[in-house]
Every structure is written in C-alpha cells, then in structure tokens.
C-alpha cells in the first residue's frame with residue numbers, strides 16, 4: 145500500500161483568444177468545481193467525469209491511500225496570467241512539501257496550459273514537482289486528449305496517460321488508468337520513455353474519435369499497449385496555441401526501450417498514413433441556412449449546427465452572433481440557439497420576468513472584431529438559476545453553476561443564455577430552461593465536438609458551420625510565429 149499525493153491544475157490555453165485567464169477563473173465554479181483544497185477535494189470531485197475522481201476511486205480500490213492537495217480548472221481562454229499560475233503553482237508545491245511522508249505523486253493536468261511568462265506551463269509545473277520530490281519518486285500525470293506534449297513534461301514524469309476519446313467521455317476512466325499505471329510503477333519502475341512529434345496539425349473538428357480516422361487510430365494505440373510497453377498514447381494536440389510544442393505527439397513509457405520505440409514507431413507511421421483523412425469538413429452560414437430550411441420536422445431529430453469557431457471549450461466566448469443573426473433572419477419555427485454567454489441580457493431578462501417583453505442587445509460583448517450584438521425585442525420564456533447536474537456522458541455528474549440563465553424568443557428563434565460561459569455539450573443545459581433538445585428542429589450549439597456525446601444520439605443530422613469567431617477551425621489560418629519549420633499547419637490531402 146502506498147500513500148499518493150494528488151493534485152489537479154487544468155487549463156487549455158488558446159493563445160490566439162483575446163481574454164486572458166486570471167486567478168478568479170480558477171477560483172470560481174462552472175460545470176466543474178471551484179478551486180478546492182485538502183480533503184474537501186475528494187467530496188467536490190466525487191462522481192464527476194474528471195481524471196482526479198477516476199484516479200481516487202481506482203487508487204483506493206487498489207489499496208492505496210491518497211493525500212489530496214488541491215484541484216482547480218478554468219474555462220479554456222487566453223493565456224493564464226503570471227499571477228494565476230504562480231499563485232496556484234506555489235500553493236501546490238507548498239502543500240506537497242507539507243503533505244508528510246508519501247510514496248508517489250499523481251497530477252490531473254491538461255497539457256496545453258500556456259501562461260504569460262511560460263509557453264510550456266505544464267512542463268514547468270511538472271518540473272517544479274519533480275524538484276520538490278526528488279528524482280526517484282514516481283510521478284504520473286494524466287493529460288487531456290488535446291495536450292501539446294513537451295520534452296519537459298516527458299522528462300519530469302514517469303508516465304503521461306492521455307484521454308483516448310473526443311468527446312472526452314473517458315476522463316474518469318483515464319484517471320483510473322493512471323492509477324493502474326502508477327500501481328505498476330510503484331512495484332516496477334519504468335526504464336524507458338518515448339516522445340515523437342507528428343509533422344502536421346490536426347484541426348479540432350477532425351479529431352473526433354466517433355469518426356475516422358481517429359476511431360481506428362485510437363483503437364490501435366490501445367492494442368499496442370502491452371508489456372513491456374506500460375503506456376502508449378496518441379495526443380492529437382491543441383492547434384490553437386502558438387508555442388513550439390503545438391501539435392500531435394506519440395508518447396509512452398515501459399520497461400524495454402527497443403520494444404517501446406517499435407510500438408511508438410508503428411503508431412506514428414499509422415497516423416502519418418492517414419494524414420489526408422484529417423482534412424476539414426465545414427459548411428458556410430449560407431449553406432447551413434439553406435439546409436435548415438430543407439430540414440424536415442423534428443421526428444427524425446434536430447439538424448445540429450455546430451458553431452465551432454466560437455466554442456467556449458476551446459477559447460471562444462459563446463457570444464458571436466453571425467450564425468444567430470442568420471437564423472433570426474430566416475425565422476424558422478422550432479429553432480433554438482445556445483448557450484450564449486451574456487450576463488447582462490440574462491440579468492435584464494430576470495429583472496423583466498417570465499412572460500415580459502424586453503429590448504436586449506444579445507451577445508458580442510467579448511469584443512471579437514466585426515461582431516455586433518443582436519438587438520431585438522425579446523419575449524422572456526423561462527428563467528433559471530443556472531444550477532443543475534450534468535446528465536450526458538461528457539459532463540456526467542458535473543454540478544453546474546452558470547449563474548442566472550434565461551430562455552428568450554426573438555421571432556421564431558429561441559435563445560438560451562447564461563451568465564457564465566460553458567460549452568453547449570449537455571442536454572441538461574437546455575432542459576434547465578424547459579427545452580427538450582430531441583424535439584427541437586434546428587439546434588445551434590456553441591461546441592466543436594463534445595456535443596456529439598450527448599446530442600449525437602438524438603440528432604437527425606450534424607453540420608459544422610464556419611461562422612466568424614476566435615477559434616478558427618482551420619489551423620492554416622492562424623498567425624503562428626513559433627511553430628517549428630517543417631510542422632505543417634494543416635494536413636496535406638491526397
């Protein structure tokens with residue numbers, strides 16, 4: 145039996161996004177808990193689809209004890225401020241030093257955190273933990289599917305298991321995998337690690353593991369993970385980061401360098417052979433509206449329009465209005481859009497009350513260039529306090545706290561809005577406001593891929609729409625300055 149110090153510090157940083165990520169964003173709750181310290185961490189994360197939750201349950205069932213230090217996460221956005229990173233990192237290290245005697249460390253990290261002063265913030269966090277505990281203590285960190293894995297991360301940690309599913313329905317499962325890996329390392333230290341980069345960026349919307357090519361590539365990664373290979377992962381990376389380590393990697397660890405290299409080489413070659421299959425599949429706003437007009441009534445399920453370039457799960461702000469305005473102009477019955485981040489309009493709707501009509505300036509408050517609010521007379525249909533529990537496979541168990549929410553109607557279009565931004569990836573976000581998504585005809589969602597976990601089974605059809613927003617779907621359009629020569633911004637087709 146071992147005593148394992150555990151902590152979580154998660155952020156996915158879109159370095160192209162305009163809003164910085166300050167300390168307050170880590171302290172406040174959203175779909176996931178507020179910053180939590182010490183033993184309270186266990187109760188706060190229990191039952192939620194989070195790596196740390198899965199790790200704790202599995203580690204305890206393997207007979208280990210855990211020493212919880214702290215856990216926090218913030219919504220994906222621009223660079224983490226120096227104050228936020230240094231404050232949380234310092235507390236994490238201080239708690240680690242005060243944790244008494246322990247045998248190993250587990251960290252719940254993202255792997256694509258960038259701070260004002262650190263392009264590789266996760267690498268630096270891991271390096272500081274390694275310095276604090278010495279060279280022989282096992283350190284295992286689970287990473288997001290979208291980790292941009294750096295040499296510093298690989299050097300500091302014994303193992304870095306990553307999620308294998310996008311939508312991330314396997315976050316808790318990955319934590320459990322990390323516990324099993326750490327359990328093995330405690331008895332048999334790993335002797336080899338591997339880190340290989342791939343030469344092209346994978347667009348987010350092409351990274352979905354419910355479709356090809358990643359459906360089969362992820363299966364292949366799992367089958368290559370067999371003794372003497374302890375862990376082998378393909379991390380597709382987070383393309384919205386102007387850092388040298390941006391991009392997909394193959395990482396792993398084990399007990400035989402040659403066997404590990406062979407397995408990593410096989411996976412690397414399999415991904416390269418499928419490069420062309422990562423090409424983008426997007427439609428314009430005009431095509432989306434034309435398809436919406438043609439879409440039959442809801443019996444076969446809604447037409448879902450994924451507004452990927454404003455996905456708050458990747459650094460967008462869920463408040464761009466180009467697609468929303470086109471839907472309002474089309475005025476198609478049975479249209480619902482959400483979840484728009486607009487605290488001011490939500491407050492006005494609450495002040496007016498259900499049944500009232502109020503003039504609102506909806507969205508476009510985050511300042512994305514060229515965006516203006518949708519100004520309209522809106523009927524207030526339903527109000528909510530933003531507190532409910534996630535029911536879909538991705539946000540399962542998440543105790544949402546999105547502040548005042550409102551459902552309003554502008555003509556035939558209904559709009560769900562919240563006071564805190566959150567990716568529209570769980571049907572509970574709409575049911576909280578009295579909308580049953582399966583019965584909607586046209587459903588605009590501020591999401592790229594995660595929505596597919598919960599909305600996919602009820603959808604009639606899905607189109608990914610290229611409306612203006614701070615999260616360009618095509619990495620080829622991003623103004624990179626630090627990407628190494630030779631790493632292609634988009635997959636080569638054909």
Ligand SMILES: [Zn+2]
Pocket residue numbers: 288289290312
């Ligand atoms: Zn991710």
